[in-house]
Amino acid sequence: MAETPSRSVTISAIAAEAGVSAPTVSRVLNGRGDVAPETRERIENLLRLRGYRRRGSRGDGQRRGERIGLIDLVFNDLDSPWAVEIIRGVEDAAHGMDSGIAVSAIHRQASSTRKWLQNVRSRASDGAVLVTTDLDSELRSELEELHIPVVVIDPVGLSDLTVPTIGCTNWAGGLSATTHLIELGHRRIGFVAGRPELWCSRARLDGYRAGLETAGIEVDPELIAPGEFNYESGFRAGERLFDLDDPPTAVFAASDQMALGVYEALRQRGLRVPDDVSVVGFDDLPQARWSSPPLTTVRQPLDDMGRLAVRTLRRLMDSEEIESPRVELATELIVRDSTAPSPTATKK
Amino acid sequence: MAETPSRSVTISAIAAEAGVSAPTVSRVLNGRGDVAPETRERIENLLRLRGYRRRGSRGDGQRRGERIGLIDLVFNDLDSPWAVEIIRGVEDAAHGMDSGIAVSAIHRQASSTRKWLQNVRSRASDGAVLVTTDLDSELRSELEELHIPVVVIDPVGLSDLTVPTIGCTNWAGGLSATTHLIELGHRRIGFVAGRPELWCSRARLDGYRAGLETAGIEVDPELIAPGEFNYESGFRAGERLFDLDDPPTAVFAASDQMALGVYEALRQRGLRVPDDVSVVGFDDLPQARWSSPPLTTVRQPLDDMGRLAVRTLRRLMDSEEIESPRVELATELIVRDSTAPSPTATKK
Numbered sequence: 001m002a003e004t005p006s007r008s009v010t011i012s013a014i015a016a017e018a019g020v021s022a023p024t025v026s027r028v029l030n031g032r033g034d035v036a037p038e039t040r041e042r043i044e045n046l047l048r049l050r051g052y053r054r055r056g057s058r059g060d061g062q063r064r065g066e067r068i069g070l071i072d073l074v075f076n077d078l079d080s081p082w083a084v085e086i087i088r089g090v091e092d093a094a095h096g097m098d099s100g101i102a103v104s105a106i107h108r109q110a111s112s113t114r115k116w117l118q119n120v121r122s123r124a125s126d127g128a129v130l131v132t133t134d135l136d137s138e139l140r141s142e143l144e145e146l147h148i149p150v151v152v153i154d155p156v157g158l159s160d161l162t163v164p165t166i167g168c169t170n171w172a173g174g175l176s177a178t179t180h181l182i183e184l185g186h187r188r189i190g191f192v193a194g195r196p197e198l199w200c201s202r203a204r205l206d207g208y209r210a211g212l213e214t215a216g217i218e219v220d221p222e223l224i225a226p227g228e229f230n231y232e233s234g235f236r237a238g239e240r241l242f243d244l245d246d247p248p249t250a251v252f253a254a255s256d257q258m259a260l261g262v263y264e265a266l267r268q269r270g271l272r273v274p275d276d277v278s279v280v281g282f283d284d285l286p287q288a289r290w291s292s293p294p295l296t297t298v299r300q301p302l303d304d305m306g307r308l309a310v311r312t313l314r315r316l317m318d319s320e321e322i323e324s325p326r327v328e329l330a331t332e333l334i335v336r337d338s339t340a341p342s343p344t345a346t347k348k
Numbered sequence: 349m350a351e352t353p354s355r356s357v358t359i360s361a362i363a364a365e366a367g368v369s370a371p372t373v374s375r376v377l378n379g380r381g382d383v384a385p386e387t388r389e390r391i392e393n394l395l396r397l398r399g400y401r402r403r404g405s406r407g408d409g410q411r412r413g414e415r416i417g418l419i420d421l422v423f424n425d426l427d428s429p430w431a432v433e434i435i436r437g438v439e440d441a442a443h444g445m446d447s448g449i450a451v452s453a454i455h456r457q458a459s460s461t462r463k464w465l466q467n468v469r470s471r472a473s474d475g476a477v478l479v480t481t482d483l484d485s486e487l488r489s490e491l492e493e494l495h496i497p498v499v500v501i502d503p504v505g506l507s508d509l510t511v512p513t514i515g516c517t518n519w520a521g522g523l524s525a526t527t528h529l530i531e532l533g534h535r536r537i538g539f540v541a542g543r544p545e546l547w548c549s550r551a552r553l554d555g556y557r558a559g560l561e562t563a564g565i566e567v568d569p570e571l572i573a574p575g576e577f578n579y580e581s582g583f584r585a586g587e588r589l590f591d592l593d594d595p596p597t598a599v600f601a602a603s604d605q606m607a608l609g610v611y612e613a614l615r616q617r618g619l620r621v622p623d624d625v626s627v628v629g630f631d632d633l634p635q636a637r638w639s640s641p642p643l644t645t646v647r648q649p650l651d652d653m654g655r656l657a658v659r660t661l662r663r664l665m666d667s668e669e670i671e672s673p674r675v676e677l678a679t680e681l682i683v684r685d686s687t688a689p690s691p692t693a694t695k696k
Contacts, residue, residue, distance in 0.1 A: 230456040
């Protein structure tokens with residue numbers, strides 16, 4: 001039927017142990033409704049107990065229709081242009097393996113997560129890519145019951161290694177942005193931080209600190225402004241930094257959107273980028289290129305991260321080994337027009 | 349099985365006519381592989397001939413698993429922040445009816461379109477929303493064979509009325525942007541056009557012309573610069589307009605991205621927005637709000653257009669009447685900081 005056995009555990013073996021037919025096990029695996037609840041539960045328990053892993057199709061040798069050909073892609077929210085970059089990479093890689101992608105937003109609500117899990121069960125996706133998701137133990141065990149491979153992009157925290165994660169080198173990115181500003185002669189460099197509960201925020205902040213310390217510049221806590229990754233928080237951080245008695249001559253913001261908020265805070269004060277103040281962002285969203293002046297930023301290869309997530313999923317579907325449960329793709333400093341040598345005198 | 353009959357044509361009737369069982373018809377409707385090709389073809393012909401329309405679930409009364417719970421959302425490309433606005437609206441409305449969305453990009457290639465059609469057949473979506481798609485007769489007949497309802501967002505041209513379309517009031521938006529600039533005292537107003545093959549571009553241009561003519565201002569062809577909707581073409585159009593002997597004091601660009609390109613052309617000439625030149629965009633993408641200065645623009649309710657597309661699909665799934673095959677949602681002028689009264693003297 002729709003499933004071929006993984007190397008170790010076969011559907012027939014599960015069926016024999018559960019005292020049902022193999023097609024019934026297939027129906028459970030495909031999330032179909034026509035299996036009695038007690039039977040479903042018995043089969044699901046056995047699948048979990050015996051470690052059954054569904055096997056994906058290679059696309060060529062097998063007939064279409066023998067698998068669903070769908071990968072789930074799950075965001076907390078779809079409110080950032082960030083999302084479309086990841087969607088593009090995931091769609092591109094999935095398309096290459098004749099698969100579609102089902103995009104969901106769970107809106108950080110338990111009810112939405114539950115509904116999503118129901119939907120995934122119903123449509124029997126071949127795998128799921130979760131973006132910036134807090135994979136708590138409850139969600140993890142729910143996903144295990146679905147018997148589909150899962151990969152997390154941009155993990156919230158340092159979770160255990162049972163679920164593969166794909167991130168980028170946030171610390172190195174923070175270091176390269178800060179070093180670039182130091183090389184331009186800046187000494188008072190402000191930092192606009194990201195959401196503190198996210199692991200990537202801490203790594204970018206530590207990269208900033210490491211850059212300063214390597215250059216023998218003392219870290220001034222006044223120059224570190226809190227932010228939430230969005231435009232508004234960047235604007236507020238910019239106001240705060242330029243209200244200081246000794247304001248910075250350069251600002252490194254931990255996201256492009258916050259960097260654009262800093263632009264606006266500067267514009268409202270009549271200060272020019274980069275003549276008066278240099279600004280660096282993080283992400284390299286399309287609008288970094290479209291800002292005026294075009295923004296120097298740390299490129300996070302979001303589309304490549306999406307592609308790699310799909311390739312990793314596919315290896316899991318095929319029960320192949322993956323090299324590492326945690327991969328960080330390289331960030332890259334993209335120098336545009338928002339950074340310039342430090343003005344000799346610090347602006348007051 | 350997976351289908352409940354539509355009002356007029358039942359699965360049983362199709363099965364009887366084809367000389368097969370009702371579950372076999374269901375399997376064909378669900379795109380499953382286990383039906384002989386000749387049988388599949390016979391059944392598909394009958395389904396088309398008899399005008400069978402699949403019926404969607406209301407989510408509450410029916411058991412989950414009795415439908416696939418998936419809506420296809422198809423873009424030409426996922427290279428614009430525009431896309432995520434529509435994805436958000438479609439996802440939100442689909443979520444509300446317990447459905448997922450499968451997002452695809454067909455990259456304007458026939459091979460990709462064919463692959464997408466295969467995928468849709470395989471996963472048996474409940475319906476499809478196509479964005480800015482040129483629904484030629486071949487694609488339309490392929491879609492008809494799939495027996496799923498289709499709605500087009502932002503149609504390329506004025507297609508016939510067999511497929512419902514959802515757009516926005518492009519002409520009225522062009523008029524309101526131009527009138528706003530005229531009310532601020534501008535008389536030389538440049539226009540940056542969108543891709544000429546798209547219907548929406550022509551409507552926005554005609555709105556601009558109507559605004560000028562209503563105010564008794566002659567349309568100067570020199571002030572109309574070609575564009576492609578993207579940032580780069582806006583930048584080039586800005587350069588062209590401000591190289592004129594008698595340059596404009598205000599520019600209305602037919603997309604936000606082009607407006608941001610105009611910003612950059614102005615910045616490189618040392619001209620300030622809005623002190624020296626006023627700029628208006630079209631779309632109200634998030635980056636319009638995040639630009640410096642925040643951009644005055646014509647809001648196109650992309651997320652609402654996505655929501656309405658799903659609601660229309662649902663009515664089609666339920667074989668309900670729709671009010672009109674073509675709906676245009678209202679645009680709205682959002683005044684921010686990029687427009688100001690005309691400087692008394694025209695800049696040279």
